[in-house]
Amino acid sequence: MRTFDEIHAIAADRHGGATALEAKLTRPGPDATALPEDRWLATMTKCIFQAGFNWKVIEAKWDGFEEVFHGFDPGSCAFIAEEEFDRILQDTRVVRNGAKLASVRENAAFLMDLRADGGAGQVLGGWPSTDYTGLLDMLKKRGSRLGGSTGQYAMRFAGRDSFILSRDVTARLIAEGVIGKPAASKTAMKAVQAAFNTWMEQSGRTLTEISRVLAMSC
Numbered sequence: 001m002r003t004f005d006e007i008h009a010i011a012a013d014r015h016g017g018a019t020a021l022e023a024k025l026t027r028p029g030p031d032a033t034a035l036p037e038d039r040w041l042a043t044m045t046k047c048i049f050q051a052g053f054n055w056k057v058i059e060a061k062w063d064g065f066e067e068v069f070h071g072f073d074p075g076s077c078a079f080i081a082e083e084e085f086d087r088i089l090q091d092t093r094v095v096r097n098g099a100k101l102a103s104v105r106e107n108a109a110f111l112m113d114l115r116a117d118g119g120a121g122q123v124l125g126g127w128p129s130t131d132y133t134g135l136l137d138m139l140k141k142r143g144s145r146l147g148g149s150t151g152q153y154a155m156r157f158a159g160r161d162s163f164i165l166s167r168d169v170t171a172r173l174i175a176e177g178v179i180g181k182p183a184a185s186k187t188a189m190k191a192v193q194a195a196f197n198t199w200m201e202q203s204g205r206t207l208t209e210i211s212r213v214l215a216m217s218c
Contacts, residue, residue, distance in 0.1 A: 024216065026212050041072040045107070047150050061093065165192070
């Protein structure tokens with residue numbers, strides 16, 4: 001496995017030099033632990049709907065989503081009555097996908113459950129980056145439709161430190177011998193986390209930065 005500096009040099013060569021590469025890097029937000037519950041729920045919902053849909057369509061309708069779901073207040077969304085949910089299924093302000101619409105109610109309840117552990121900001125935003133795959137596993141098990149890349153994008157867009165196993169990141173991980181194919185098993189995800197932890201130790205950088213460097217090295 002190459003060192004982070006070696007991979008960074010490959011990415012820099014492909015993107016016009018180190019300075020140009022640094023300008024393109026994404027970095028985590030200032031403090032995901034301070035993100036309110038409603039914004040966690042909104043971000044999760046947007047990523048769930050963007051999966052398999054044209055992102056521009058979801059963005060164009062997003063004000064409608066905010067209206068229909070009461071600004072994504074978890075208390076309001078978790079207790080949507082069946083009669084109201086039936087009306088939402090017919091509401092043209094949202095994308096009328098029943099299973100995805102139901103996930104709003106389910107994830108609102110999930111976020112409320114996290115209050116017992118300190119709240120969404122503390123649990124999701126404060127989860128150690130050295131065990132990021134543990135967070136992804138928890139989202140898959142306890143959340144609704146938050147497995148795979150959906151959970152990864154939700155964490156990235158919420159501003160917390162994260163990696164996304166995109167096609168390019170996966171290609172670099174395979175090239176470095178970390179995994180032999182796209183990571184799907186717990187064993188593979190453990191190997192991915194170990195590699196990122198090594199690169200974090202070597203570079204002092206975040207998961208987010210390292211993920212972007214890996215992507216741009218391919």
